[in-house]
Each structure stands twice: as C-alpha cells, then as structure tokens.
Amino acid sequence: MTKSAPPVLGTLETALYAEDLDIAASFWTDVMGLTQIVAVPGRHVFFRVTDTPRPQVLLIFRAEATEKPPAPGASLPVPPHGARGPGHVCLAVAPDRLDNWRRHLASHDVGIEADFRWPNGARSIYFRDPAGNSIELADPALWA
Incomplete structure (x- = not known):
C-alpha cells in the first residue's frame, strides 16, 4: 500500500552560504537587482526574489554563524544548519531576456x-557569485 504525501505549494526559500555578507549583499542587490529584506550582521542577509505567484526569497547565511544551535529559550529556535563549498541556485528568466542578462553580467x-x-531547447547561463556559488539563469521551459 502506497501512502501519498500531502501536496506542497512550491519553493519558498532557497539558501546559499557566503563568508562576506557585505560583498554578497552588494552582488545580489547591485548586480542581480534583488531587494534586501532583512539582515543580521555576521549571520545572514535575505532578499526578495519575487512575490508572484507566491513569495520567494533567497537567504544568504554565514555557515559559521548558523551551525550553532539556538540558545535555550530562543524565541526563534531554528535548528542549526550550514553548508561548506559552493552551492547552486537557478533563477527563472524569460527566454527573450537571457541575452539582456548576459550583457548586464558582462x-x-x-x-x-x-x-x-x-x-529540450531551453537555455541556461551559468556564472559565480562572489562567494563561489554556481548561479544559473534559465528559461523555465527547462523543466516544462
């Protein structure tokens, strides 16, 4: 007998890791055009990717800061997490805008x-953020 998992709505957050959050913030706002929504110096900086059809955010953490367990009685007892080495994120871009992105990045x-x-004909452009993470901009038809 197979049990079905309840449905999910989509991806709400994506996390990458960086040592220098100031450099990360500059890249994701100045180069990638995302809006910074919250930051805790030395721990994290968060960005709005889109609000439609549902909110999506990109979280950039310092692994060293998030690997520590929350203090006893913490109001936000988020479990420890962290990753070492380059991660990957793919952002969906309209196919007719990929050449614009390539020129913008250059x-x-x-x-x-x-x-x-x-x-399947979908196009992807790959590059690195300042932390060495692999960033992909792709035609959403990649997974259609």
Whole structure:
C-alpha cells in the first residue's frame, strides 16, 4: 500500500552560504537587482526574489554563524544548519531576456562559465557569485 504525501505549494526559500555578507549583499542587490529584506550582521542577509505567484526569497547565511544551535529559550529556535563549498541556485528568466542578462553580467565584469541549450531547447547561463556559488539563469521551459 502506497501512502501519498500531502501536496506542497512550491519553493519558498532557497539558501546559499557566503563568508562576506557585505560583498554578497552588494552582488545580489547591485548586480542581480534583488531587494534586501532583512539582515543580521555576521549571520545572514535575505532578499526578495519575487512575490508572484507566491513569495520567494533567497537567504544568504554565514555557515559559521548558523551551525550553532539556538540558545535555550530562543524565541526563534531554528535548528542549526550550514553548508561548506559552493552551492547552486537557478533563477527563472524569460527566454527573450537571457541575452539582456548576459550583457548586464558582462557590464559588471561577471564571467560566464557556460551558456548553452538543453536537449529540450531551453537555455541556461551559468556564472559565480562572489562567494563561489554556481548561479544559473534559465528559461523555465527547462523543466516544462
């Protein structure tokens, strides 16, 4: 007998890790155009990716700060977490805007690691953020 899991609505948060949160904040606001929504110096900085159809946020943490368990009685007892080494995130971009993104990234001296079409015809552009995370901008048809 198979039990079905209840449905999920989608991805609400995506987390990456960086040592220098000031540099990360500058990149994600100045280069990527995201709006910073909250920051705790030395711990994290959060960005709004979109509000439609549901809110989506990008969380950038310092692993060293989030690997520690919450203090006893903490009002937000988030369990410890953290990752070492480069992570990956893919942001959906309208296919007719990918060339604009490529030019925009070049104007900010962001090197393109790969720009190709998948077997289904969808296109992806890969580059790195200042923390070394692999960032992908892709046509949403990639997973259609």
